[in-house]
Amino acid sequence: MKKLLATAAFALILSACANSSKHEHKHPQPQQGANPAVEQALQECQQAVGASQDRAAFDACMKEKGFERPAQAAPAAPAPAQ
Numbered sequence: 001m002k003k004l005l006a007t008a009a010f011a012l013i014l015s016a017c018a019n020s021s022k023h024e025h026k027h028p029q030p031q032q033g034a035n036p037a038v039e040q041a042l043q044e045c046q047q048a049v050g051a052s053q054d055r056a057a058f059d060a061c062m063k064e065k066g067f068e069r070p071a072q073a074a075p076a077a078p079a080p081a082q
């Protein structure tokens with residue numbers, strides 16, 4: 001009976017850890033209206049780029065307006081084989 005209870009508790013802990021790790025890696029969604037200057041710049045750059053959806057042109061437009069995309073972390077190098 002103790003083994004069954006311990007196994008059930010362990011399974012519950014593992015499922016809780018698995019569920020929480022899924023949400024930790026998501027990027028938080030920006031709040032609408034958080035910064036009016038950013039919102040206005042986003043709209044202007046989206047209109048300037050138009051239907052082409054050119055990411056480089058959009059980033060350049062935002063940089064001209066004083067908003068720069070944060071640097072992304074470089075992927076970790078694989079461990080050397082032994």
